[in-house]
Amino acid sequence: MSFSSLDTALPTGADAREHALLLRRVHEAALAGRPAPAPLRPVIEDSWGRTRRFGIDPDNAPPPRMARLDELQRHREASPIAEVLPLIRRSLVSVADEADHVMLVTDASGQILWRDGPRRLRAVGDRVGLVEGAFWNEGSAGTNAIGTALVVGRPVQVYSAEHFVRTLHPLTCACAPIHDPRDGRLLGAVDVTGPMSTVHPSTLALVNAVAQLAEAHLQSIHHTHLERLRSVAAPLLAGMNERALVVDDAGWTATAVHMEPVRRVLLPKHRETGTAWLPALGECALEPLPGGWLVRPRPMERSAPSKVTLDLVRSSPTVVVSGPSGEWAHRLTPRHAELLLLLAVHREGRTGAQLSRDVFGANGHVVTVRAELSRVRRHLGGIIESRPYRFSEEVRVRVSGPGHPEDLLPGSMAPGVHALREALRGGVVPWL
Known part of the structure; x- marks a missing residue:
């Protein structure tokens, strides 16, 4: 995604302070049911509609929902983003510090898993609930860059009164989702948030570039794991005369013999040694391997799903x-x-x-x-x-x-x- 295609908050050539005043008039008019002096960006207008349906009060919104410390730790350990967190920190924390921003990394539900930044900015985050363990999806915090980017699946910048909740009007934030490079599944997001005076269109491009870098590194980790699995399985497959393939625990194919390999096999939720019907292959024998499974399709007609x-x-x-x-x-x-x-x-x-x-x-x-x-x-x-x-x-x-x-x-x-x-x-x- 190029810089020019990113949906930044400031119109080209706009004065940031004047635009913030205009957005506040738009916000007040929308809540009072009066005609607005200017239209909202479509991504913000749609988000405000969702936020209203959640019943969020712009003047008396409760603090975002919080996870217990033990839950937060489990979610951190389960997040694939943990593998690329050092890369994200190296790429973004120093820049965020210089720009007076705090860096946030969330999971797909909008829960903040990690936070870094200057102490002064972390204190600002503390006051509005931008803390580790807090959920910043739209249903919990209304329109904000984290929640809205997770909904629309693309980078989003939110400035001042584009936030639905008034207590967030002094802030600007830019967020980009991180997807699993293997199948496009949403893993979470990376965000930078700071005072509204720090708004700049390039912030969104920077955050988007870091998210793309994280996805590329996750892809490299995946390829390394499959290569290791191929090495483990090579002696076993060398003596086989039947169709077989080796997949990792998520079903991604590492190698195959005597058959055209499929990119991924959908393994049953509860799998064990034995036989199972698989959507792409029919009836198969499954045997565990270190870090994956040996799958041997049986020479019989496939059964169709019902x-x-x-x-x-x-x-x-x-x-x-x-x-x-x-x-x-x-x-x-x-x-x-x-x-x-x-x-x-x-x-x-x-x-x-x-x-x-x-x-x-x-x-x-x-x-x-x-x-x-x-x-x-x-x-x-x-x-x-x-x-x-x-x-x-x-x-x-x-x-x-x-x-x-x-x-x-x-x-x-x-x-x-x-x-x-x-x-x-x-x-x-x-x-x-």
Whole structure:
């Protein structure tokens, strides 16, 4: 994402102090139900709408919800971002210190896991609840860079009275989400927050660059782990005459013999030595290895899954597949969530050109649509058919959608998703 494409808070050429005064008049007018002197940025307007539905009082908002110390420690240990925290600190803390900012790293729920910065700025954070263990999602703190970036899945800068809660008006913050480079799953975010006088468009670009650097380092760690697993499995696979592949504990393929490797295998939630039906491969024998599993597909016809649930209520959209041997959950990238939702609504199927218009608003992205659906089909064998693209007739499809139209894939700008939101506003549930 280039600097010019980032949605910064200050309009080009605007005086920061004058813009802050304008935003306060907009805030007051919006709360009083009067016409505003200027429009809000769409990302802020949408966030204010969500914040109102959460029932947050801009003048008497309670402090953000806090986790217990033992819970905070468990969440830190479980976060993949912990592996790249030293890199984030080296890249950002010194810059944040010089710019009078505090650096914050959160998990996908918006809980602040780590905080660094000058003592004076940490004291400012203490007064508004920007502390380790606090939840800064929109449902807890209203419109803010952390919560809003986690909802829309892209970098966000929030300045002064763009914050819904008045006590946050003296602040400016810039936040970029961190995604799992393997599958696009949201892992958390990195944020810098400081006094409103320190606002600068380049802050958002800096935070976004650090988030991208963290994702690249996570990818490198993943490749190193798979290479180690390949070395462990090499002697075992050397003498095999049957199809087999070696995957890590999350199902990512390290190596394969006598078969075309799949990028990832959806392993059952509760797995043990024995046999299991896997969506992409059918009936398989599973054997544990140090750091992974040996998977041997059996030479028999694959069984198809019987039910698919597209869960859009969670913070990370998830598809749950029910098969003969149990359930498999797969977190979706934003693009894959859009495509599966559109196919769930249009059970008769959609051509590549139709999906190109649904997702991009034009016919010129058919190749991209085909590539993305090819990835989906590799993960979820037996579920998606082609010509046209559609869910298999043998599969029961259920969509678990949000209660409000604006919460339907809120980060999506796809025309097809926008049309579904409009249908929901009109009282029509398009997937029923």
